[in-house]
Amino acid sequence: MSALVWFRNDLRSLDHPALTTACTDHQQVRAVYLLCPQQLDEHGIAPIRRHFLRRALNALSEQLAALGIALDIINAEHFKHVPSYLHDYCQEHDIRDIYAHKEWLVDEIQRDAHCAEQLAIPLHLIDDSLLSPLSIAKADGLPYKVFTPFSRRCRDVLMAQFPRVVRRPAAKPALENSARTPCPHFGEEKDSSTWPVQEDEVLQQLREFCAERASDYQQHRDFPALDGTSRLSAALALGLISPRQCLARLQQECGDAIWDAKSDAGTWLNELLWREFYRHVAYHFPRVVKGQAFQTYTDAIPWPNGHALFNAWCEGRTGYPIVDAAMRQLKETGWMHNRLRMITASFLCKDLHIDWRWGERHFLENLIDADFASNNGGWQWAASTGTDAAPYFRIFNPTTQGQRFDADGDFILRYLPELKGLQGKYLHQPPASDNYPQPVVDHKTSRNITLALFKEIRD
Ligand SMILES: Cc1cc2nc3c(=O)[nH]c(=O)nc-3n(C[C@H](O)[C@H](O)[C@H](O)COP(=O)(O)OP(=O)(O)OC[C@H]3O[C@@H](n4cnc5c(N)ncnc54)[C@H](O)[C@@H]3O)c2cc1C
Numbered sequence: 254m255s256a257l258v259w260f261r262n263d264l265r266s267l268d269h270p271a272l273t274t275a276c277t278d279h280q281q282v283r284a285v286y287l288l289c290p291q292q293l294d295e296h297g298i299a300p301i302r303r304h305f306l307r308r309a310l311n312a313l314s315e316q317l318a319a320l321g322i323a324l325d326i327i328n329a330e331h332f333k334h335v336p337s338y339l340h341d342y343c344q345e346h347d348i349r350d351i352y353a354h355k356e357w358l359v360d361e362i363q364r365d366a367h368c369a370e371q372l373a374i375p376l377h378l379i380d381d382s383l384l385s386p387l388s389i390a391k392a393d394g395l396p397y398k399v400f401t402p403f404s405r406r407c408r409d410v411l412m413a414q415f416p417r418v419v420r421r422p423a424a425k426p427a428l429e430n431s432a433r434t435p436c437p438h439f440g441e442e443k444d445s446s447t448w449p450v451q452e453d454e455v456l457q458q459l460r461e462f463c464a465e466r467a468s469d470y471q472q473h474r475d476f477p478a479l480d481g482t483s484r485l486s487a488a489l490a491l492g493l494i495s496p497r498q499c500l501a502r503l504q505q506e507c508g509d510a511i512w513d514a515k516s517d518a519g520t521w522l523n524e525l526l527w528r529e530f531y532r533h534v535a536y537h538f539p540r541v542v543k544g545q546a547f548q549t550y551t552d553a554i555p556w557p558n559g560h561a562l563f564n565a566w567c568e569g570r571t572g573y574p575i576v577d578a579a580m581r582q583l584k585e586t587g588w589m590h591n592r593l594r595m596i597t598a599s600f601l602c603k604d605l606h607i608d609w610r611w612g613e614r615h616f617l618e619n620l621i622d623a624d625f626a627s628n629n630g631g632w633q634w635a636a637s638t639g640t641d642a643a644p645y646f647r648i649f650n651p652t653t654q655g656q657r658f659d660a661d662g663d664f665i666l667r668y669l670p671e672l673k674g675l676q677g678k679y680l681h682q683p684p685a686s687d688n689y690p691q692p693v694v695d696h697k698t699s700r701n702i703t704l705a706l707f708k709e710i711r712d
Contacts, residue, residue, distance in 0.1 A: 255281035263492035276422035300443035301587035321425035354381035396537035478663035486622035531630030546638035572692035575655030587621035598635030609636035
């Protein structure tokens, strides 16, 4: 009789409460990951993310083997088949208890409910979040809809009870039928090898950031040419590292400064809390991850959705250098700097007048760190349709954003070599030439159209 640890977006062995609990309570432990490639196809998950996931599963399998635990990777095709695959697996391996971490998105909650109904054995769902969406509520018991009071409350809760990082369990004698098989390919892939998947490498990335760059975070984080942020989003999205580990390391390096929201370390903690906030919103208002706006009245906006403009945006040929360099960064590397995500998202909705859902989908199809809740939250923020939405009349000017955050064009020239030789104003507003497009829209005119679109439905 064995226990089973069901891995999902928590592909690590350190600070893994479900794994540690299973190992403490049972002599024999197996592990499983249920691949759902059809589900990934439906959501348009990026080829680079698939490669990253496959590598992460192989790394986890190695790590678990060293603990005497076999990881079986099963192709279940789709969420809807998961309960029956899990049922058969448990019968075959004489499993008596299943341990997994709670997930908070609506499809995942339904999948787990179906499993719990159909399995004849207990499914123990353990909370692995930094702050469970159930543990943070306003004084009236309702969920938060605004980030700043939410983050204040989170700090109070974390300060009162600093979350503990759970140790890796001790190794067990390996089971007899536990040969390791590499994770199969499951769809088109793009090389992700510059992103580490081994736990110790990811931890090293965290240590380096906290020791060397966290103290300059506020000063550097908005400048895409600098290495000012942690680049841990891909690892956090697959759970190669937990937000508890991030918080613990940050506190070790920066001490009590982390509780001051205006300090560098406190600002980084704030970013981790944005991640929590969007989970909180997606759990309490599940319509947002089902294609609906948080501000429901904005669903009536008649976005013109020009296909040619959308294609120009995707391909990085809008004639606005900061937008184009950012979109090419996404296409080439599968990642985009946060400031640029804000600029490009605002540009798509408020300059090109394209529905934010198109942009949300395009990001999912390209990002290595795609995360439903954070991506949705970021898009709805930029489109002024979300919780903490930027007011609809606050519209980024793509030219001045470029001048402000990439004045000398160090970032722009990395991705738009055709602009080499241009300086100052011309770098951000290039003169007509054969090798770079003229702006596809006029920002001032576009701005007025956006104001009219929002005003019409508000009125
Ligand atoms: C339109 C748009 C789409 C986005 N899509 C995603 C997405 O799919 N996946 C994703 O992880 N983040 C997303 N973000 C948030 C943010 O851009 C990235 O998390 C960040 O750029 C990752 O870089 P980093 O790891 O160096 O971040 P750091 O600045 O080092 O921040 C540390 C961690 O905090 C979290 N974080 C930081 N900023 C945010 C934020 N604004 N919202 C939520 N979490 C945050 C991330 O997990 C990040 O790794 C999106 C933002 C916007 C505006």
